[in-house]
Amino acid sequence: MTELQRVKIVLKTLISLGVAKNQEGVGKLLGYSNKSSFSQVINGKVNLPADFVDRLCALNTQINKEWIKTGIGNVLENDSNYNKGYNDENYNTSVNDFFTDASIKNQTLPLISAEAMIEYNAGNKRSIELNAAKFLIPTFQGSxxxxxxxxxxxxxxxxxxxxxACKHLSLDTFFQWNKVYVINTEQGILVKRICKSENDDFVTIVSDNKDYNSFEIPKSKLLSIAIVTGVIRLE
Known part of the structure; x- marks a missing residue:
């Protein structure tokens, strides 16, 4: 993951924390009165200014500068001074109450590569999680x-x-037909929509892109299943 991709995740995090209502609002807090100028920076059309990360971190004292620069650690730092960085005008009390719970502060989600997912599902969960970059995203609670x-x-x-974001399910789960799942198969990890098959021992795997054909796979060939619970979209 590049520094710019991590910056985009920080923008989403700041919005979810109530620092601003949207990306344009974050841009204004950073001093960009022109929406187009901020968009060019975020979309990589111009280089990040030398002080951009410092200004971004100044919007909330819990933003982890080292993570933005290197990918080491978590998006947010956990300490007792968490609330110092909130903008009072955009402050969201419910979000603040949510994060003052220590158990929530410590709930981070590991970002696992497709290759590492094979080991993860083979039982090496702890070692994979320890080596993965971790993110604290309140809207993905329970993933x-x-x-x-x-x-x-x-x-x-x-x-x-x-x-x-994914929530792991048991192999004997009750499928919610037409929902998107992450499935581990002999051919690798697939992010697909699962639909009902005419054969009860199979499921139909469907892509939203019409250039890709649907196909069926035996339920017995599903090595692991997780339902998609949310998305961070890189614009």
């Missing part, structure tokens, strides 16, 4: 991990590079 969408088979629902 187990994050993965990056690769390819365009689920476009326009998900774009290549989007990050989806």
């Amino acid at each position: 187990d991990y994050l993965i990056t969408v690769i390819g365009s088979s689920m476009y326009p629902k998900y774009n290549n590079g989007d990050i989806v």
